Amino acid sequence: MISQILFIALTIAAIAFFSINLKKVIRNIRLGRPADRSDQPAKRLTTMLKVAFGQTKMVVRPIPAALHFIVYVGFVIINIEVLEIMIDGVFGTHRIFGGLGSLYNFLIGGFEILALGVWISCVIFLIRRNILKLKRFMARELTGWPKSDANYILFTEILLMTAFLLMNAADAKLQLLGSHHYISAGAFPVSQYLQNLLPANEASLIAIERGCWWFHIIGILAFLNYLPYSKHFHILFAFPNTYFSNLEPKGEFTNMQSVTNEVKAMLDPSFTPPEGDPGRFGAKDVNDLTWVNLMNAYTCTECGRCTAVCPANITGKLLSPRKIMMDTRDRMEEVGKTLDKGGAAFEDGKSLIDDYITREELWACTSCNACVEACPINIDPLAIITDLRRYAVMEESQAPSSISSMLGNIENNGAPWKYSPADRFNWAKEN
Amino acid sequence: MTEKLNIEVPTMAEMMARGEEPEILFWVGCAGSYDERAQKTTRDICKILHHVGIKYAVLGTEESCTGDPAKRAGNEFLFQMQAMTNIEVLNAYNIKKIVTGCPHCFNTIKNEYPGLGGIYEVIHHTQLIQDLINDGKLKAEGGESFKGKKITYHDPCYLGRGNGIYEAPRAALEVLDAQLVEMKRCKSNGLCCGAGGAQMFKEPEKGNKDINIERIEEALETSPNIIAAGCPFCMTMLSDGVKMKDQNDNVKVLDIAEITARANGL
Missing domain, CATH: 3.40.50.1860 (Rossmann fold)
Structure with missing residues (x-):
């Protein structure tokens, strides 16, 4: 009875704590400017199903794609087991679905095989990150917390899977002993090999079984609450992120309505721009970005596929699209913490540009869209880079001097070079 | 010609x-x-x-x-x-x-x-x-023969990834009876020439290599006779790259339109 109360209290506390943190994340995302992504719901749904659910963009890199798919399927399917754990925990039952007979055996057997798959995949992931030191995971933005974060996640998953398998091994052994409460249920294709590692004594087996059961469920609840602090949020955000992703051609940049109003007013004196302050042109800080950009930042799992294909990064420039996303999230979290304390959010003298993302990074971008194409969950670092450039150029008139002269040429001669408009058609006359 | x-x-x-x-x-x-x-x-x-x-x-x-x-x-x-x-x-x-x-x-x-x-x-x-080839209005005859020539096509970002046009330029090359070879990074995975996003008009940021050199090295790995382009900025970057690598005599950078015009003796 005490364990049932403890279980219910823990579950409620974990869900409540997660909800509070999730609410904060949603509040932070809402700091962003509006963006209308309510069009084409059918196409959005298909995109989500294909890209997030079907992981179609992962296959470009087949090895991590296969390993990731195992972990993903394992995560989704083994969580069916959590349903049983929840019911058992609340009602003090044991293997409540055991009555399903051969179907139950099939399920538990399947979970065990998946658990082994997840275990092996996570070990390989750890090797890739820490022993093989793949270039993608060795960037300057992946030191300190982001590096530990990735390792913590992989370790936790390995521990959870180990606990699950040990629990089954102890359970099966108890079933054989005919221990009271341990009904004969389940098939154990993997954990049967662990049985010999366990003691024969019934009391110790019960302790191991219970210990692993509690570790497994507490581990899952703790993992849920770790998400808001981690890059691992993508397991939830991948779905809305792909649903609300850009459906227009990648080459198309948004036309700023605030600018359209100003330009129309300049060209046509009879045009009256709508009332109200047009606001800042471009983005100086996170609240100048759209909520889609901000959701992108929470969704990023720092895999670095964007940075690995970025022509600027490949050739040794400072720019890393992954860092753009990480910086955006870090700044958002900083602003969020100020808000939590009841402070004024954007009066700390800091901003996304300069304090997080430098001009050198911004101006190294070729706007080639390789990062956008490479992202397995449709994150768009280029949209953020563009908005920061807009701020630098339109609000501050700050750009590399050659860019300023290019802009001056367009303004004066209608071409980015210093040629006379009168000579524009000379190509047809000269040979 | x-x-x-x-x-x-x-x-x-x-x-x-x-x-x-x-x-x-x-x-x-x-x-x-x-x-x-x-x-x-x-x-x-x-x-x-x-x-x-x-x-x-x-x-x-x-x-x-x-x-x-x-x-x-x-x-x-x-x-x-x-x-x-x-x-x-x-x-x-x-x-x-x-x-x-x-x-x-x-x-x-x-x-x-x-x-x-x-x-x-x-x-x-x-x-x-x-379109003209598909309608039978344009062929590859009456001009320079590209038969057997090795051609590799460089996807411009704003045509390829930007707008999903990968097949049209390749279709224009396919009628030539030439040998088309793809670079390692091609189509949606194509590497930028380095000129996009207004980079054409400025010096690159500090790094260890120019982007067009990275690209041209990849193009030269296919040992082509011709590198085909579809963008005037790519044309500049690729031509500069070929020059820097002293391959002017062996490799030509040509626009798809130039290749088509030559093949038809225009």
Whole structure:
């Protein structure tokens, strides 16, 4: 009875704590400017199903794609087991679905095989990150917390899977002993090999079984609450992120309505721009970005596929699209913490540009869209880079001097070079 | 084979004065108008249009920058000023269909002008060539033979990833009976030449290599006779790369339009 109360209290506390943190994340995302992504719901749904659910963009890199798919399927399917754990925990039952007979055996057997798959995949992931030191995971933005974060996640998953398998091994052994409460249920294709590692004594087996059961469920609840602090949020955000992703051609940049109003007013004196302050042109800080950009930042799992294909990064420039996303999230979290304390959010003298993302990074971008194409969950670092450039150029008139002269040429001669408009058609006359 | 332009290029103004309307407007672009190397491509596009008998016209001195480099550099004001001025000209001439000689102009007019009142059917010149081949109006005969030549095609970002056009330029090369080889990074995974996003107009940031060198090394790995391009900026970056690698005598960088014109003896 005490364990049932403890279980219910823990579950409620974990869900409540997660909800509070999730609410904060949603509040932070809402700091962003509006963006209308309510069009084409059918196409959005298909995109989500294909890209997030079907992981179609992962296959470009087949090895991590296969390993990731195992972990993903394992995560989704083994969580069916959590349903049983929840019911058992609340009602003090044991293997409540055991009555399903051969179907139950099939399920538990399947979970065990998946658990082994997840275990092996996570070990390989750890090797890739820490022993093989793949270039993608060795960037300057992946030191300190982001590096530990990735390792913590992989370790936790390995521990959870180990606990699950040990629990089954102890359970099966108890079933054989005919221990009271341990009904004969389940098939154990993997954990049967662990049985010999366990003691024969019934009391110790019960302790191991219970210990692993509690570790497994507490581990899952703790993992849920770790998400808001981690890059691992993508397991939830991948779905809305792909649903609300850009459906227009990648080459198309948004036309700023605030600018359209100003330009129309300049060209046509009879045009009256709508009332109200047009606001800042471009983005100086996170609240100048759209909520889609901000959701992108929470969704990023720092895999670095964007940075690995970025022509600027490949050739040794400072720019890393992954860092753009990480910086955006870090700044958002900083602003969020100020808000939590009841402070004024954007009066700390800091901003996304300069304090997080430098001009050198911004101006190294070729706007080639390789990062956008490479992202397995449709994150768009280029949209953020563009908005920061807009701020630098339109609000501050700050750009590399050659860019300023290019802009001056367009303004004066209608071409980015210093040629006379009168000579524009000379190509047809000269040979 | 000659670069000489023996044909009259009709302007919209002349056509309007005659009370005529073209089937298609050829949007030349700044590079195509002023850059010596790109001018050759421009003239070849005209030759192709003339050869197949399409009624076309150019804006001539009435054309102005689409605003693309301004927009990518972050100057939305200047972009929209350019866009609205151009749209006024295009709409005054009642333009319905446009072919561009540059993927940047193509992307800007096709995707970014409609929201500002400029709604046209826009194609890139490689799509025009593909259409003409499909309709049987254009072949690869009567000119230089590319048989057996090794050609590798470099995808311009704003044509490929930007707008999903990967097949048209390749279709234009397929009729040549040449040997088409792909670079390691091609199509949606293609590597930028280094000129996009207004980089064309500035020195690169500090790094350990120039992007066009990285790209040209990859192109040279396919040991091509010809590197095919579809963008005047890529053309500059790739040609510079070939020069830097001292491969001028072995490898030519040619636009798809130039290759098509040569193959047809135009």
